[in-house]
Amino acid sequence: MSDITRLGFLGLGNMGAAIALRLVHPGSTLHVFDPSPEAVRPLVEAGAIAHASPRAVAEAATVVMACLPNSAVCESVLFGEDGVAAGKAVRTYIEMSTLGPTVVASNAKRLDAAKIASIDAPVSGGPAAAHAGTLSIMLSGNDDVVATTMPWLTLIAKKICRLGEQPGQAQAMKLVNNIMLAANMAVASEALTIGAKAGLDADAMIEVIRSSTGNSAAADILARFAICGAFDFGAHISIVAKDVELAIDEAKALDVPVPVLNEARSLWHDAIEQGLGGDDFTSILKIVEARGGATVRGAPRR
Structure with a gap:
């Protein structure tokens, strides 16, 4: 071994x-x-x-x-x-x-x-x-x-x-990965909420997305852990919010403007302000749903 x-x-x-x-x-x-x-x-x-x-x-x-x-x-x-x-x-x-x-x-x-x-x-x-x-x-x-x-x-x-x-290089890559997920989770939640309020079935939306150009890891995570009503991926909102802050700090140090990431940050920051830091990070969908006045739910997990 x-x-x-x-x-x-x-x-x-x-x-x-x-x-x-x-x-x-x-x-x-x-x-x-x-x-x-x-x-x-x-x-x-x-x-x-x-x-x-x-x-x-x-x-x-x-x-x-x-x-x-x-x-x-x-x-x-x-x-x-x-x-x-x-x-x-x-x-x-x-x-x-x-x-x-x-x-x-x-x-x-x-x-x-x-x-x-x-x-x-x-x-x-x-x-x-x-x-x-x-x-x-x-x-x-x-x-x-x-x-x-x-x-x-x-x-x-x-x-x-x-x-x-050099220690630190892998951390930079981890932040690249995590902020892509954090931003995609935000926009995917918004997109699905728009669809639900327009009268689209949640499971039908996921079926189309999975075979179309809008597919992403975020869409898959929302489908498997949130839209089914489970909200049990296993990572807290506070962890994602922390990683977004780390990435914004790194971007400032490198003089890279990140206006889109800053917009995504506001959603995760609002979740923390609402006392939801200990909730599963897929619960970010619930915050977007509440803002939009629609619920995105499909069939329960089998």
Whole structure:
């Protein structure tokens, strides 16, 4: 499998837990931490060893992966008093969170000072793909370091795209992907609401879209998780809104005007202002429906 037999994982939310479960593997030991005992329990039942802090994981594992919600949490996890950087065993840190190029590049330099190599490896595909081991990984980092971790990364991903040797490059790609989805979710929700108010059947609209030029990942996600009434993709509105803000900050730093993205941002920002940050991100359709005075619902999921 790999010379790495002591692996760590930090952050057991919807995505992190699904990824970590796939890393429980014969012949190796998975060490985990999350502040929520409920999040840790299924991993322990599967065979992982729970620890009281990120530092404790980094004292036990030579490679530590993390899937964290934002840069503030990551700062504490890496560089707090009980953070990864203080661990004596860890040699490689794999960042699977979406934090933006600037933060990840800076963190990599700080970890390097502690003699810990960094791999930038944000993921895409959602919790279902994480459970199935069919995620896409955007990857940047030193080739030799990456090579040592590939046997583990292939357990969780169907597609691994190498984007360079510098941590931060994969983050840039992740933002490119995520803002395309965020903007497309907004306009797809508006388009479907227009159609519904014009009297079109929701399932009929999806049938046409799927065989026409308007098809997109956003339309497919809305069809499978929202129009059926489930709203259960598994990612929160707050995560998408955070990624949009990261992308706008990056665009400003690069002096790239993003008027369309700013318009899409207003919808996600309104959702946060309405207290809906914890709702599934497919619920963005409900906000557009309320604005437009129409409901886009098809047959329930079978």
